[in-house]
Amino acid sequence: MTAAIAVQGLSHRYGGVQAVDGIDFQVAAGEIFGLLGPNGAGKTTTLESILGLIVPDEGRIEIAGIDARTNSRAARERTGAVLQATGLQDKITPREALDLFAAFYPAPLKTQDLLTRFGLVEKADAAFETLSGGQKQRLALALAFVGNPQVLVLDEPTTGLDPQIRREVQDHIRALKDDGRAILLATHDMDEAARLCDRVAIIAGGRIAATGAPRQLMTEHGGTLDDVILRLARP
Amino acid sequence: MTALLHLTAVSLKLNFRNRMAILYGYLMPLIFLVAFWAIYRNDPVPLALHVGQFLTVTILGSACFGLPTTIVSERERGVWRRYALMPAARWVFALSILLARAVLLVTGALLQLGLAFAFGLPVPAHPADLFAAFAIASAAFLGFGMVIAMLVDNVPAVQALGQCIFLPMLMIGGVAVRLESLPAWAQHLSAFFPGRYAVEAMQRAATGAGGMRFDFLALLLIAVGGAMAATAMFRWDKALRPKRGWLLLAVGMWLAVGVMAEIQGRVTISTAQDRRDVGTAADYVAKPRTSPAPKTSWQDVSDADIDGVAFDRLPPDEGIISPVSRSDEVPDPAIQPTLDKIRDALPGWAPGNVTDPVQRARNLLAIAAAPDILQMEQVERFVPRLVFARLQTVIPPRDLPKILYWIAMHPDDGDDAAIHQLAAFGLPDISGSAKPVRGRVMLYAFKLLGRLSGHLPPR
Numbered sequence: 001m002t003a004a005i006a007v008q009g010l011s012h013r014y015g016g017v018q019a020v021d022g023i024d025f026q027v028a029a030g031e032i033f034g035l036l037g038p039n040g041a042g043k044t045t046t047l048e049s050i051l052g053l054i055v056p057d058e059g060r061i062e063i064a065g066i067d068a069r070t071n072s073r074a075a076r077e078r079t080g081a082v083l084q085a086t087g088l089q090d091k092i093t094p095r096e097a098l099d100l101f102a103a104f105y106p107a108p109l110k111t112q113d114l115l116t117r118f119g120l121v122e123k124a125d126a127a128f129e130t131l132s133g134g135q136k137q138r139l140a141l142a143l144a145f146v147g148n149p150q151v152l153v154l155d156e157p158t159t160g161l162d163p164q165i166r167r168e169v170q171d172h173i174r175a176l177k178d179d180g181r182a183i184l185l186a187t188h189d190m191d192e193a194a195r196l197c198d199r200v201a202i203i204a205g206g207r208i209a210a211t212g213a214p215r216q217l218m219t220e221h222g223g224t225l226d227d228v229i230l231r232l233a234r235p
Numbered sequence: 236m237t238a239l240l241h242l243t244a245v246s247l248k249l250n251f252r253n254r255m256a257i258l259y260g261y262l263m264p265l266i267f268l269v270a271f272w273a274i275y276r277n278d279p280v281p282l283a284l285h286v287g288q289f290l291t292v293t294i295l296g297s298a299c300f301g302l303p304t305t306i307v308s309e310r311e312r313g314v315w316r317r318y319a320l321m322p323a324a325r326w327v328f329a330l331s332i333l334l335a336r337a338v339l340l341v342t343g344a345l346l347q348l349g350l351a352f353a354f355g356l357p358v359p360a361h362p363a364d365l366f367a368a369f370a371i372a373s374a375a376f377l378g379f380g381m382v383i384a385m386l387v388d389n390v391p392a393v394q395a396l397g398q399c400i401f402l403p404m405l406m407i408g409g410v411a412v413r414l415e416s417l418p419a420w421a422q423h424l425s426a427f428f429p430g431r432y433a434v435e436a437m438q439r440a441a442t443g444a445g446g447m448r449f450d451f452l453a454l455l456l457i458a459v460g461g462a463m464a465a466t467a468m469f470r471w472d473k474a475l476r477p478k479r480g481w482l483l484l485a486v487g488m489w490l491a492v493g494v495m496a497e498i499q500g501r502v503t504i505s506t507a508q509d510r511r512d513v514g515t516a517a518d519y520v521a522k523p524r525t526s527p528a529p530k531t532s533w534q535d536v537s538d539a540d541i542d543g544v545a546f547d548r549l550p551p552d553e554g555i556i557s558p559v560s561r562s563d564e565v566p567d568p569a570i571q572p573t574l575d576k577i578r579d580a581l582p583g584w585a586p587g588n589v590t591d592p593v594q595r596a597r598n599l600l601a602i603a604a605a606p607d608i609l610q611m612e613q614v615e616r617f618v619p620r621l622v623f624a625r626l627q628t629v630i631p632p633r634d635l636p637k638i639l640y641w642i643a644m645h646p647d648d649g650d651d652a653a654i655h656q657l658a659a660f661g662l663p664d665i666s667g668s669a670k671p672v673r674g675r676v677m678l679y680a681f682k683l684l685g686r687l688s689g690h691l692p693p694r
Contacts (some may be wrong), residue, residue: 018666051320052320053316053319053471053472073322073323073324074322076320076321076322077322079320083313083316083317083320085313085316086313086314086317087312087313087314087317088312088314088317089249089309089312089314090251091249091253092249092608093244096248099241100241100242100245101321103238103241103242104236104238104321104322104323106321111602127252128627142316147322151469
């Protein structure tokens with residue numbers, strides 16, 4: 001069976017810094033795969049390479065069997081993403097944003113269904129600037145989902161949210177997994193990783209130091225996921 | 236195509252929800268229009284000679300501020316980084332924002348024209364040409380608006396760089412300040428700014444003067460240069476560095492156009508002494524070797540007296556003080572009816588037919604002086620020729636040089652009631668002191684005298 005995401009030999013340098021150095025992993029449909037590691041480990045470079053925001057020096061990336069580097073448009077049609085440092089215009093409403101994003105995909109989901117699914121019906125016609133942090137994040141997830149993607153790439157989707165809202169967003173992510181999507185999740189929240197991820201890869205110095213189920217890694221290396229990362233990321 | 240239209244529609248919708256965008260897009264152009272109308276309120280046809288200017292200001296403001304501010308603020312907040320994840324080519328996003336801006340520009344210009352019509356602006360002579368000129372000028376200006384957007388990282392930088400282009404273009408680029416009012420160096424410099432060509436193209440289309448080919452070519456080259464540079468410099472994210480080398484292409488096209496204009500002799504320069512004081516009659520007479528006996532009548536004026544005038548000290552005909560058109564110069568069609576009216580009214584104007592030939596000539600010269608005082612663009616250059624022709628008709632040739640000399644040397648003599656009787660020519664009344672008019676009468680008397688006596692070339 002073809003992996004929903006397949007990354008092989010991914011490498012990228014920024015000037016003299018080797019940000020990512022020969023990374024390989026695969027994510028199956030219906031699986032949440034976590035990328036864990038300290039700041040500067042190479043998580044964001046990996047995600048941005050998969051999404052086509054940067055062109056890696058080497059490596060092969062496939063999304064649902066499509067070469068993302070040579071057929072990026074087809075790959076993007078099958079990928080939804082929530083990235084850090086992205087936003088929307090202050091005056092746009094969730095309904096308008098969803099309608100707009102839907103216009104880019106061949107078979108988008110219905111705006112009203114997405115508003116209902118992500119709990120945004122009451123705020124459907126409110127300006128983006130008036131939404132709470134949780135509502136904004138739910139809208140970001142809805143926008144990532146609008147093209148009915150097979151793959152979701154989420155970069156720290158719950159950072160900065162209060163515990164209740166964080167739990168809400170995590171429930172949505174789990175529901176998306178149950179829906180058969182492959183989810184690649186980068187996070188600094190080890191509780192979140194332990195709760196959501198089927199498998200995780202610990203990245204250190206641009207390489208994968210360990211891969212496995214969170215419980216398996218904790219058993220093998222001892223301690224919590226934080227302890228595992230600290231141990232494996234030690235220079 | 237659906238995505239492009241949807242994105243364009245959303246861009247427009249968001250623009251209309253932004254008060255500052257409305258202010259920049261619609262209110263500022265109207266304020267500029269009212270300013271032009273107020274400054275040139277004495278023009279014979281309201282705003283007809285300034286269509287190119289006020290439309291260019293609208294496009295320029297949009298290119299220097301509106302467009303780049305929108306793009307840069309969206310890029311700063313990560314909207315464009317989000318767009319980068321969509322399954323669409325980047326030109327879709329760039330084109331949508333340009334289309335939205337074009338709609339805003341056209342509606343802003345229509346609003347301006349609507350108000351201008353209310354002020355009395357006639358319907359443009361060639362609306363299709365005007366639209367074409369507006370479109371190509373918009374392409375040229377929005378091209379470098381995109382370059383600004385790709386070059387800078389934040390909105391304050393847009394304002395700073397935008398002002399660096401906007402203000403010089405207004406002041407010395409021929410957009411807000413008349414080129415004839417500028418010193419020679421600035422007029423040469425204006426040939427390197429697209430504003431000059433935008434003003435000329437739209438003005439000529441509005442009044443039907445024609446001859447826009449070079450302006451169109453210049454704007455097209457600038458548009459192509461800007462578009463290519465902006466495409467190469469495009470960036471979704473401010474974290475990415477722009478390829479600044481491409482800036483040379485955009486700026487290089489401005490330079491190339493300026494060089495072409497200079498080589499082809501399209502930059503007509505007026506000399507730089509336009510703003511000097513008119514002075515007194517003594518300023519225009521060479522110092523005599525011996526003190527001549529004082530003249531008591533214009534009939535005593537001799538050829539030697541006329542030869543003693545320093546015609547080379549007179550303000551240049553191309554300047555803004557006592558200008559005179561060239562004999563082969565064709566007036567803009569917008570002012571032709573005004574000139575026709577003046578010419579037709581001259582024979583029946585009572586002050587131009589009084590018995591005293593000196594007062595008759597003085598009165599007629601006041602008709603040339605008034606538009607100059609009122610800074611009536613173009614009209615002021617062509618009226619003197621009508622007056623000169625009339626003077627040669629109503630005053631015998633042997634007397635005219637003597638009378639002109641007499642008037643020039645005695646500008647404060649005679650009656651000045653005629654300067655308040657110019658309504659017959661459609662000219663506004665001149666309020667306040669008559670002294671400035673008398674000064675201009677003196678200069679025009681000297682200028683016609685110089686032509687009649689062969690001291691000045693006929694041009």
